[in-house]
Amino acid sequence: MQKGIILSVLSLTFAASCTTKNSTTPMKDIQAPVAKKIPETLEIHNDQRIDNYFWMRLSDEQKAAETPDAQTQDVLDYLNAENDYTDSITAHTKDFQKDLFEEMKGRIKEADESVPYKFNGYWYVTKYEEGKDYPIYTRRKESMDAEEEILFDCNEMAEGHAYFRLSGINISPDNKYAAFGIDTVSRRIYTIQIKNLETGEVLPYKIENTTGGSTWANDNKTLFFTRKDAQTLRSNQIFKYKLGEDPTKAELIFEETDETYYAFVYKTKSKKFLVIGSTSTMTSEYQILDANNPDGEFKIFQPRTRGMEYSISHYDDTFYVVTNADGATNFKLMKTPDTATEKDNWVEVIPHREDTMLEDIDIFKDFLVVSERTNGLNRIHIQRWDETAAYYLPFDNETYTAYTTTNIEFDTQTLRYAYNSLTTPSSVIDFDMVTKEKTVKKEQEVLGGKFDKENYASERVWATAEDGTQIPISLVYKKGIKKDGSTPLLLYGYGSYGSTIDPYFSTVRLSLLDRGFIYAIAHIRGGEYLGRQWYENGKLLTKKNTFTDFIDCGKYLAEQHYSSPAHMYAMGGSAGGLLVGAVINMAPDLFNGVIAAVPFVDVVSTMLDESIPLTTGEFDEWGNPKDEEYYHYIKSYSPYDNVEAKAYPNLLVTTGYHDSQVQYWEPAKWVAKLRELKTDDHILLLRTNMEVGHGGASGRFEALKEVAEEYAFLLDLEGISE
Template sequence: MKPTNTFMLAFCSIFAAACSTKNKMNNTIKEPIAKIKPTNLEKHGDVRTDNYYWLNQREDQEVIAYIEEENKYYNEVTAHTKDFQKDLFEEMKSRIKEDDTSVPYFNNGYWYITRFEKGKDYPIYSRKKGTLDAPEEIMFDCNELAKDHAYFQLGGLNISDDNKFAAFGVDTVSRREYTIQIKNLETGEIMPTKIEKTTGGSTWAADNKSLFYSRKDEQTLRADRIFKHTLGNDVAQDELIFNEKDETFSTYIYRSKSRKYLIIGSESTMTSEYQILEASNPDGKFSVFQKRTRGLEYSVSHYNDHFYIVTNKDKATNFKLMITPETATTKENWKDLIPHREDVLLEGIDIFKDYLVVSERFNGLSHIKIQPWQNPDQAYYLPFENETFTAYTTTNLDFDTEILRYGYQSMATPSSVIDFNMRTKEKTVKKEQEVLGGKFNKENYIEERVWATATDGTKIPISLVYKKDLKKDGSNPLLQYAYGSYGSTMEPYFSTVRLSLLDRGFIYAIAHIRGGEDLGREWYENGKLLKKKNTFTDYIDCSKFLIDQKYTSPQHLYAEGGSAGGLLMGVVLNDAPELYNGVIAQVPFVDVVTTMLDDSIPLTTGEYDEWGNPNEKEYYDYMKSYSPYDNVKAQDYPNLYISTGFHDSQVQYWEPAKWVAKLRALRTNKNLLLLDTNMDAGHGGASGRFEALKEVAKEFAFLLDLEGIKK
């Protein structure tokens, strides 16, 4: 279902694998067959019979035994690729600078650094006081903290104003339920306080003792409450500050860049609301910035005595920037600063003392605009030359600076962190991602952006990268990736692991289909709710275009998507199986109707504005018409590799498990159908940087072996 930034970064590096007629995998091994235990599910007078509903009993030993049987089958069928997997893992690992260090950033008297040491999976967070020549203070060595855990994730690192305390969240189960703890950075002591069932995020008030955080509902995992913890007090004494009772909303808290305000946010898919309180008055009462109005979205930034609001107010579909005094925050006081534009999506802003930086998107590409406060007519855009690329502002915590830090990359250009002087227009590349091994040269690859025509005449952009000497004769293996939900834009990004495919003759394509926000807010609106099928037909039309233009052929075309992109894969498999030789579906959201009818499942109620509420018959009927699990049919299917995590909190493991069981029962051919369940992980897969590579290597070995590529 809906991704976090971490999820999206993880899946940007993982690629589809599938079978072809060249495969030598052992099809004589007996497939697992799930027991049929019919359960009738009735809604709106319609009865659906689910033969595998019993698989949702996580603690049932029969369920666990079936999942383990599927894992055994997967391992036996792919046993001959294990050595190749190891070789690919070492190859991908060899491109990574193991002793890597982030570009330091300065905040409140300290330089903060994240670094990795050779041979270790997890980051080390450190800081230096005043100057980069100062002694290093190690705040957290995650390699030590992760020693006794199969999964480990540290998040929400947050330093108090006096630089003495660090609040942080730890997840050791991979269900995104973090336990917040506090470390005294002066003594090195991790205090006994443990705040469980949280999002991991927190923020300090200006008094250095009041810590605000969001807690999750134990069953649904919806972030529904904001608490205040006071240093020295027992957690049981924590004060409930806000309870978000609307089940379609989640809530969080943060501190404004100006450090003046604590801000509580409440958001659903299409509505937002904020509450503010001066950080110097943590015992005060939060006031509503602008009460929620269905369909009104806004976000707030504070500077001097004003708030700056990015909003869709007044039917500003692509959003606009408004300003209001901090003493008059309701919408009747908001004034336009940057008006709405039909062809430009306003994605966000960064505020500095002398400059306003605006992140925009038009014609499907990101752009960064620099606008001096005193002379707005002297505004200019950062120049970018590639045909397809992504640019984004990064860590910019200092108001009083003329330096903007931003990132840049393309599908053939490694990512760079750049400091740009907004006054002199000089730029300094602080770091460019190193690709080790001595074989990579970006001049050896071609990047393209082409446009497919959808069924309804809409032009759909596709970003491509491939080796320069490749011939467009239909014989090339091509991996087509897409997501297409929640307005998440799929950027044309660089990947070192992708080189293992490109250098073996693959083309890699990102289809920027509707449901994302790649071409503006309308692009999203036309790919959700009762227009969701545009997402699926766009992807299929992109595939047909790539075949027609001789980039590939159905014998060599592979599709990949994860989570809501796994839903996309499921629909594509049912509707156009003949176009693909193989499909990868990672943590796929495929049982749409059943999941969206079960409000006890994490995240369900908050998804109604994305998919619709099936308690209403119109949405029920529409969802059922495309839900992959409900529409599995007796037909030939491509070769399939399906992966999931047993502890997944976003797409429960039983969705792919039930889907595989039903596909086994109904498909009319004997192509491979594999389910690979990580019994230790959740939605984002393995937690260590090298453990994650092993998951990619499994998929790559599968794909390359089936293409007849053995080394």
């Protein structure tokens, strides 16, 4: 036993036994880990908080040290003890987890490949081979009948790494070079390298500490990339690198000094302009430069104005601007000459609409394609530039997701989009915008011989929130379920950053549906399911709407007898982990079990510490607690700060030791405090993956093991063991 940690993990005393709520599986009487308490007084605005587990926080230097210091060893001992405890408590489900894993893996077509897309004279395909975890990136010149050229085999590149991710493949205009980024730590810090595609040689230059993305100028030798702040991981610098030079001599051409902004760089689809973007939660700014003149000076497109967001797309001699300027809450489309880009020159193309949110545009030589959302549903509008035709793609469901996908080619009349629903596997469709004919290029195969979409049903219902607002819920289940309150139900939510969880198909989810579960998505405020105002009403000083909406969705599902608190479960990850963490403080009796994945639960402390990655960029999302009003509001819902001596649901909490977005110590401290104060005998488990970060395992099959553990946790609470 290491000093300072009081841990009793592997007790061999089996004189007594207990059972999980609704579970028929006896559990061994195993003592849970108990973390030591070192009171740390945190004071601001004349308010004191005592954090007994502040010591769990390690610096990056401590984590990277070859020999751990005493504090690091204490933290490692605690996390490993929690993992051992989780292994012991779930030991009786290990075979079931393996069965679930094999079942989920068995639905996936292992030898698979993407629909080819053409770019700059080559057809590109990403493929997977049977039994392998990672993708293989390929291309063929001019025709799919041409010889296949392997660009990157990630299976070979991942050898020797516990975690591997390749990102940002960027082909030079002459098709000779490919820039790419690699992360082997899972902190989303990428090293960019360049491969000569003619010789197969990876050039002996490494550009460290980047986002992984890059863009080539039209001269085929100048590469622009984004570097991250070493401590906060904020992407704040744009560099220019000349092929063949020492990367340490790359030229810094822009630095974003406002700590609430992130910077990035790309090239317009028209290939005419290089673009540097700077964005915060609620403000954006762009700079442009002729891509044929990479050594020129970037010019501000439209100076940043707090609260004004815009994005730009180029066509012919015109920029098209999607913006919320002048009160266009749901955004509108403007245009302006590429020689006069300031806002005073913008002319309206599509006006602001109260009932429809303009989400994105795709520009083609003869067509403008607009992605919209009305009443929560995706819509794709197509119109010719000459205004001789305008129409919507037809969709006739309330629980579907449709979106444009890879549309890199400019001079084409083919639009590629994807469609799926809660009951319908995903399809990639090529749509002829002239003839209106559609060709299904690929439909997701569900292997195993058991899936028939006619066996499942989906619906959308509306719960009434405590303030009278109607909150939509998408549901899917196997036909024949009983609405008598006895059916298990998993309610999923997120509700932050304006990110919308659309109703989508999942082969993995079938393992719950086929065992009698209902799966539900709560489209709560904080997302943009019902437009931009839906987001505005679930952030900052209205953030609690997100939590009460979720609670009211759960109550509605119980009142309508879809399920009941004895059989109802909740799940959320990251900011969705904040959601379920807040919910179980506010309504601890509503759910029998909760899964909190990489949960953002120590909101006050994190938002007060600007050295932590993401903090400064999120003041417009949560508020800055250095402002007393925001401090008290955030403190009133922060899950960690509101743990009390009361009964909580059964809990499975997951995290990654190398997580750069939600640091591992947030869920670790939360679990320790829950263990200290909770008054129930329900299960409380913490699983820390010591090799990965925020996104979990990197291999496509390895990640399924994490899902199998989560599903086994839920099913075991229902007494389902096969």
